[in-house]
Every structure is written in C-alpha cells, then in structure tokens.
Amino acid sequence: MPPKPRILVVGSTNIDFVTMVERIPACGETIISEGSYGFVPGGKGANSAVAAARLGADVILCTRTGSDTYGKSLKKLYSDEGIDTRFVIHDKQANTGLSSIIVERNGNNRITVFPGANKNLSSDDVEEAFTTYPDALLLQFEAPYEAVDAAIKLANASDVPVFVDAGPANQEININTLGKLEIFSPNEKEAFEYTGISPTNAENYIRICLDLYSRLDVKYIVLKLGEKGCYLYDGHLGEAFPSYHVNAVDTTAAGDSFTAALTYEYLRSGNIRSACMYANAVGALTVTKNGAIPSLPKEKEVIEFIKNN
Numbered sequence: 001m002p003p004k005p006r007i008l009v010v011g012s013t014n015i016d017f018v019t020m021v022e023r024i025p026a027c028g029e030t031i032i033s034e035g036s037y038g039f040v041p042g043g044k045g046a047n048s049a050v051a052a053a054r055l056g057a058d059v060i061l062c063t064r065t066g067s068d069t070y071g072k073s074l075k076k077l078y079s080d081e082g083i084d085t086r087f088v089i090h091d092k093q094a095n096t097g098l099s100s101i102i103v104e105r106n107g108n109n110r111i112t113v114f115p116g117a118n119k120n121l122s123s124d125d126v127e128e129a130f131t132t133y134p135d136a137l138l139l140q141f142e143a144p145y146e147a148v149d150a151a152i153k154l155a156n157a158s159d160v161p162v163f164v165d166a167g168p169a170n171q172e173i174n175i176n177t178l179g180k181l182e183i184f185s186p187n188e189k190e191a192f193e194y195t196g197i198s199p200t201n202a203e204n205y206i207r208i209c210l211d212l213y214s215r216l217d218v219k220y221i222v223l224k225l226g227e228k229g230c231y232l233y234d235g236h237l238g239e240a241f242p243s244y245h246v247n248a249v250d251t252t253a254a255g256d257s258f259t260a261a262l263t264y265e266y267l268r269s270g271n272i273r274s275a276c277m278y279a280n281a282v283g284a285l286t287v288t289k290n291g292a293i294p295s296l297p298k299e300k301e302v303i304e305f306i307k308n309n
C-alpha cells in the first residue's frame, strides 16, 4: 500500500445545529439555558473524510448536499481540506442534510438527523466516484442502502478493501447481505442494535463479535467502546485496547474520526493492532474539542499526543 493511501468516502454531509445544554428538558418542560448554540459542519461521511485528510490520506468524497448556501460552503470547506470534491453533488431537489445535536455537560450527545439531499445519493453517483481508482472504500450507514450496496459491490469487483463504520444502526440496511468487508466497526449502541447483546463486559464483547462474525463476510470486527477504547476480534481471538484519559467536552464525531484513523493507519501499516491504538488516540483527541469537523485532529497533534501519553 502506498504511504499516502487514496480513500474513497461514500457518505453523508450535514450541517449540525448544536445546542450545549446543562441537561435534557423533561417532557413539557422549558429550560432557560446558559449554554451556547451554533451551526457546525458535520455528517458522518464528511467527518470521516475530513478526519482521514487531516491525518494525511488522499481523500475522495462522494456525497450530496443541497444547492443552498450551506451546501456551497461545505463543498468549499472540503476542498480547502485538500479533499477531491468532484463527486460532491449539489442536489437541486433537496436541502443540505441537517442534524439537531444536544450536547450535555458530560460531553454526551443525542442526535436527530434530517437527511435532506443525502437521501438522493445514488448508485450512479457512486459509480462515477469509482472512476478515481481508490485504494480503499470507507462507508457509514447514514447513506441510502442503494448507495451503500453499490459501493460495496464495486469495491468487491475490483478487490478494493471495504471499511464500514456501522453507524447509525439503519433499518434500511440488512448487515447479513453486505458483501466482503475488511473491517466492520459498530459503537456500543449499534453493537446492541445488531445483536441484542449489551457490550457491558469482556464476555459480551466476544459474544457480540461471534454473532457479527457469523453473519458478515469480514476480516476484523472492531467494537468502539467510547472512553473504554476498543475491542478487536480477528476471527480467532479478541483483544481489548484501552483508550487515553482525556477531559471530554463533546463526543460528537469521535466514532467517525476513530474509524477514519483505523482505516488510514491499517492501510498505511498493514497492522490492525497499531491501527486500533492509533484510532484510540484520534478518537480521544476528538472528544476534547467542541463540534464535529472543528474537533478533528491533524496528524501533527496526534503524533504529539501519542508521544506525551
């Protein structure tokens, strides 16, 4: 694999409406907040694309935004990050996707996504993006099944390894029928949604992995366990990789940057264990800052962080 792998990200683009609150209001309750709010670039696909680009990958992003002001400024932002934006399509029929995100004091978030133009990402869009001959495909499930399915089929047909961030748990997508994958990575919530097993202890981690492994054609499963780090299953053994202790202010996009880093480091080194440790560092750094794309670390910061921790 070349030192600077070319990663095609097929996925969503959103503008995040973020409210930082003391606590979630109860039903029927109104809270006057002393927190803050803002509009921040996000979307699982775009977050992963920018994360990989900031770490040093060559990134091609295939996504749809509205032809509105948000869509135009997001495309410019990706291009400023060095991303190939030829397949960022401005859709005339729909608005840019919007996520409403509530972040509590402890950094935990609750997200509602209004997909907008993301709903129109098609197999034709994906087919065009594959003309760039990527080294790897990185996907999430915030895109329509048609696009996810086409992307995996095209990648499989040309032996391009497929990396799946299994979030959000999407009813439209049947994980049992996905094609050949290199890595499948759900977070705790998604692992539970797919298997009905709560990732509460090591015994359950392995039960989740065995369940997923029996249903997927996959080489590695990597469970994202938040502040606990991650758990790798390689088809024989399971291994936990504890994370770094940091002061979490906002967990938004930590999963996206984790999977992007996992993909990038695995492609670069060919070593899944060092990829898990590197991804832990990137995920940990992401939670120390507010917002999705604004919180994604650059390669230099990650090197420094690993050296000092």
Ligand code: RIB
Pocket (backbone or CB within 6 Å): 012, 014, 015, 016, 041, 042, 043, 044, 047, 098, 099, 111, 113, 142, 252, 253, 254, 255, 256, 292
């Ligand atoms: O994973 C975080 C992302 O999920 C946010 O940026 C939001 O847009 C939703 O897609």
